[in-house]
Amino acid sequence: MREAARLAPGIHLPGDGFISFFGFGQFQGSGYSVVIANSINLSDKAHWVWRETLAIHRRAPETRIASSLSSIEIFVALYYGGILEFDPQEPFWDMRDRCVISKGHGSICMYPILAELGYFPRSELQRVCQTGSFLGGIPDPVIPGYETINGSLGHGLGVATGMALGLRRKKHPRSVFVVCGDGELHEGANWEAIMFATQHGLDNLHLIVDDNKTAMLDYTDNILSHQDLAARLEAFGWQTVRCDGHDTDALQTVLSQMKSTNSGQPKALLASTIKGRGVPGLENQPLAHILNPKRELLDSLLGDSSDE
Amino acid sequence: MREAARLAPGIHLPGDGFISFFGFGQFQGSGYSVVIANSINLSDKAHWVWRETLAIHRRAPETRIASSLSSIEIFVALYYGGILEFDPQEPFWDMRDRCVISKGHGSICMYPILAELGYFPRSELQRVCQTGSFLGGIPDPVIPGYETINGSLGHGLGVATGMALGLRRKKHPRSVFVVCGDGELHEGANWEAIMFATQHGLDNLHLIVDDNKTAMLDYTDNILSHQDLAARLEAFGWQTVRCDGHDTDALQTVLSQMKSTNSGQPKALLASTIKGRGVPGLENQPLAHILNPKRELLDSLLGDSSDE
Amino acid sequence: MNKPRAMRDELLENIWRAMDSNKEIFFVSADFGSPVLDRIRSDYPERFVNVGVAEQNLINVSAGLALEGFQVFAYAIAPFITMRCFEQIRVSLALLSEVRQMNVNLIGVGAGYSYVMSGPTHQCYEDITLMRSLPNFQIFSPADHKVAGLLFQHCVDHSGPKYLRLDAQVLPTIYEDAAPSLKKGFHVHQAGDTTCVMATGYMLHTALEIAASFRQQGIELGVIDLFDLARFDQTELIAELQEYTHLVTMEEGFHGRGGMDSLLFELIARHDLDLRMLNLGIDGKYRFELGSRVELHEKAGIGPVAAAKRISAFLER
Amino acid sequence: MNKPRAMRDELLENIWRAMDSNKEIFFVSADFGSPVLDRIRSDYPERFVNVGVAEQNLINVSAGLALEGFQVFAYAIAPFITMRCFEQIRVSLALLSEVRQMNVNLIGVGAGYSYVMSGPTHQCYEDITLMRSLPNFQIFSPADHKVAGLLFQHCVDHSGPKYLRLDAQVLPTIYEDAAPSLKKGFHVHQAGDTTCVMATGYMLHTALEIAASFRQQGIELGVIDLFDLARFDQTELIAELQEYTHLVTMEEGFHGRGGMDSLLFELIARHDLDLRMLNLGIDGKYRFELGSRVELHEKAGIGPVAAAKRISAFLER
Ligand SMILES: Cc1ncc(C[n+]2csc(CCOP(=O)(O)OP(=O)(O)O)c2C)c(N)n1
Ligand SMILES: Cc1ncc(C[n+]2csc(CCOP(=O)(O)OP(=O)(O)O)c2C)c(N)n1
Ligand SMILES: [Mg+2]
Numbered sequence A, B: 001m002r003e004a005a006r007l008a009p010g011i012h013l014p015g016d017g018f019i020s021f022f023g024f025g026q027f028q029g030s031g032y033s034v035v036i037a038n039s040i041n042l043s044d045k046a047h048w049v050w051r052e053t054l055a056i057h058r059r060a061p062e063t064r065i066a067s068s069l070s071s072i073e074i075f076v077a078l079y080y081g082g083i084l085e086f087d088p089q090e091p092f093w094d095m096r097d098r099c100v101i102s103k104g105h106g107s108i109c110m111y112p113i114l115a116e117l118g119y120f121p122r123s124e125l126q127r128v129c130q131t132g133s134f135l136g137g138i139p140d141p142v143i144p145g146y147e148t149i150n151g152s153l154g155h156g157l158g159v160a161t162g163m164a165l166g167l168r169r170k171k172h173p174r175s176v177f178v179v180c181g182d183g184e185l186h187e188g189a190n191w192e193a194i195m196f197a198t199q200h201g202l203d204n205l206h207l208i209v210d211d212n213k214t215a216m217l218d219y220t221d222n223i224l225s226h227q228d229l230a231a232r233l234e235a236f237g238w239q240t241v242r243c244d245g246h247d248t249d250a251l252q253t254v255l256s257q258m259k260s261t262n263s264g265q266p267k268a269l270l271a272s273t274i275k276g277r278g279v280p281g282l283e284n285q286p287l288a289h290i291l292n293p294k295r296e297l298l299d300s301l302l303g304d305s306s307d308e
Numbered sequence C, D: 001m002n003k004p005r006a007m008r009d010e011l012l013e014n015i016w017r018a019m020d021s022n023k024e025i026f027f028v029s030a031d032f033g034s035p036v037l038d039r040i041r042s043d044y045p046e047r048f049v050n051v052g053v054a055e056q057n058l059i060n061v062s063a064g065l066a067l068e069g070f071q072v073f074a075y076a077i078a079p080f081i082t083m084r085c086f087e088q089i090r091v092s093l094a095l096l097s098e099v100r101q102m103n104v105n106l107i108g109v110g111a112g113y114s115y116v117m118s119g120p121t122h123q124c125y126e127d128i129t130l131m132r133s134l135p136n137f138q139i140f141s142p143a144d145h146k147v148a149g150l151l152f153q154h155c156v157d158h159s160g161p162k163y164l165r166l167d168a169q170v171l172p173t174i175y176e177d178a179a180p181s182l183k184k185g186f187h188v189h190q191a192g193d194t195t196c197v198m199a200t201g202y203m204l205h206t207a208l209e210i211a212a213s214f215r216q217q218g219i220e221l222g223v224i225d226l227f228d229l230a231r232f233d234q235t236e237l238i239a240e241l242q243e244y245t246h247l248v249t250m251e252e253g254f255h256g257r258g259g260m261d262s263l264l265f266e267l268i269a270r271h272d273l274d275l276r277m278l279n280l281g282i283d284g285k286y287r288f289e290l291g292s293r294v295e296l297h298e299k300a301g302i303g304p305v306a307a308a309k310r311i312s313a314f315l316e317r
């Protein structure tokens, strides 16, 4: 299983795979990589995550639901689509791909994913935002599976470029993925990192923009538009590709192609998404970010089997 | 003279020129605008400034000479080429064009210009960097003629966009000019401002990049390249134009065209310059920023009539 | 009128009301809102701008607007409007205002633990220290929406850069009837025997609660609300403090790291007051625990129960 | 060896020497140099990177490298490496290091007035306060190149985020023969009668000069160099302070705003020391005057002459 996992489609190991570098990070064979066979139906999985995320939000209305619904398929493709190497038993397994979830506030959908993969007991999902729980409104690396501090936008990409450079210098075969919001890309710090990644040809760096075209108070275009974001990133020397951010198969295909393309340029996937996807009243609502669906709406969306 | 000045070529007054807006800033007729007739030979003026700047540096080696030599023609075109409206007798005259000198460290050449224009006595030029002088190694608005605090890079453009928006909202006819370094544009804060200016269609905002392709430790391309900076700015929605940053006539022409073009886009002039221009050993030297020419070299460049 | 409401809503409503006649007010947000903000956005679109998720530019744009004569209110989450753009604040506000006249008012929402569920990036324990480090800044830390609302007129009347540190939660109204004197910068809620509790922001609520419980044990604690952390009336405050032998400071921020306690240390040393001090604040570490605000406070030793115990122990020493 | 040299050159030389055998060292600069840096750049191009004029990214890249196991030295001008990227430091270093192991050492050059001619943006009076506000940070403020050089081994041996506050000028060597104990975090230069002067960084030179002149008048001042501003040995320092009735603090930064003086206020209050304090530092305003460092110091009241006068007056009170 583990060998198979490592050789699953979409996993590219340059050279002979594992090389040894100073002190830390030698391949220990201790990893347990949950890269998934083709048997998993990604869109079913996404639907399950969608339900679980709504259920969490019903229990913990402090969570940002609209933001967390737009990124579900992205994370499903990354974690169930054979894109990332990881080991729930050893979250900081050196041979993992690094996944930096920079739009932390909008990643509550990772809670059911991480729980199901075995990072922590599923029972924790019942306690989100409760006293004593480690699953808060904004995830931090006190949660197994998270790499960096979240909540403050615009840090993930910079830290990720540092990791990508570090991996490169160690001749480490793994990649770095970062998931950002489109509003988040207003932060100038990102553009410093974008220039940096180009300068150093960090083609082990993958930026995924959850491009729901909405920030906190409005559509991003009405606040500070990225106009043609792909064109901007390309002018900055990045390879970019856009796809439907709710189509798990498309995401899987594109991500696995991205991961195996190494042409000396950092890569960005602009995932076209809908903030508050699947919830009437949130979809296409400029203030979706701060809206909480009514309890009754959540109930009707979930039916009565929601709290499995 | 003052009327003539105001109608000099390159000065564009939208509508009927002066409009009244709340409380402050009504046109008082108190301004004395030194916009210069065609009789001034700009390149002679630039040469004079060059000599004066070297002379200042000879007296005050703490000043950044290479940076200050690359921007001479830009400032000569702005201040003697009929581009800016200003009044040395009333530095904060409301009807002035705002000129924000963001690369403050590299604007020592403004000292002779401001002194000659009458912002302060020429005798002050003898005291640069001396105890009790107000002309330091990095100019601040304690010097008449400076708008903002300098020294820390990457603030000028943001403040200038705020001014440009403010002028626009007051229906004030004047423009904002900002002079930045190319290295300075690494700072992410600039890119926040660049997006902002596009969003608000600030075509009263003019960025001039002293594009000497060199930052502090090296050529900018070796540190963090802008690659094709014009393409990047255009992707961000700016109108851009490039010209020889040491050709005063070209600068004058381009700047006056820029100023009179109002198409709803902010504008950038990329002035191709040479750091340390005219000083052997500084030109094309990646470390020009921190080098001080030897006293003998300065003497020979200046001849013996240097201290006028 | 005295129904508790969010500090920001009271302040923003005053701003909104004034924007009709006062054409110099400009409101700038870094993609941060409130119900009242929607009114500002829709009624004064010419003098409202959302700079996006870009706090650095928030400050620089505000500075530019202020240089053009606008009275600027800049609005964002407290840790971001103070820390993400700290050097912009230093250069374009604290420093520039020493040379040029400008009126910029930073409104930071989310003092202390007030964003309970959002973890340490949204919680704010360093802002008093940071803003105190900057000359030329006025700093206000109100304890209820009444004082938050009063600050509006002060901001418009007084030039210079200011920081308004607002709570994110709806807190009970403290100043039901009488408004405190902004000029004095502090308000004496009750006189005490030997011990005075000086609190700011949310902690005033805790201080009053503790004082009430001490009263039942026959101990009268003095309680002072220090809501102006930069330009309060020193002479008057010293006169108050001279009545006491013990001083307890309470702030929802790190203690011993340049916050309100450090301000009082300085004051006491400068004026040779003979006061023993207990400084209640958050210990120097970040916390990832979840819980209600009171629970988090109790764990941190600044909740009503924990703090009362520490004050008792202090008095017995 | 004891020829005075720039603190940064001594530190950077130690880093450069070690980079050959210690493959984990990574050096990151925000387009800031020194002669020794050129050697690092040319000899270890794989472990040197210039992020450009981009301090925010300097910190985040350093954090990323540290998460990958590198021992990172990040290098820039003091006000920019502390203030321009303050929230990056908070989030990606102070906060993240509470959960994940990382070793990042911020080297800031230009303490206090040391960039005399470059005006207030380059001068740095707030950095001690800012870095002290952050939990998990170690803070060092050496007074000569010897101590600056010693810090290298400490940085490599001890994980966690650290701030090294270096002077930009070449200062006389203080620790000619014996090195001070880094573990203790302070060094007693001389014992005094009733009054102890505690100084950090450049101000130690002034303190020693003043102590020499007081000696000629028959007064022995104690002089202590406090070069570790976060984790010095409290017990030992308190034992020292107990010998005195008067304490003078000297720092090249604002006084009364969370700097070294505030640290000592806290220490003294916590341990009920009976000490009168005089806190010498820069008054809360920015200055645009030009002059030599000593001239600027005299004007600010912290030069050898002005400070000596103030200390005399303090002792006479
Ligand atoms: C530095 C910082 N500034 C402001 C905020 C407040 N904030 C939280 S979410 C958000 C909107 C983010 O929009 P986007 O990045 O597009 O994320 P998404 O739409 O996926 O929620 C804002 C402004 C923050 N968390 N961090
Ligand atoms: C925020 C900030 N970071 C770093 C510096 C140090 N610094 C001064 S000049 C300079 C290089 C600037 O290069 P560029 O902007 O291209 O200016 P020029 O070449 O015209 O001198 C640097 C890094 C600074 N002044 N401000
Ligand atoms: Mg979005």
Ligand SMILES: [Mg+2]
Pocket (backbone or CB within 6 Å): B181, B182, B183, B210, B211, B212, B213, B214, B215
């Ligand atoms: Mg340059």
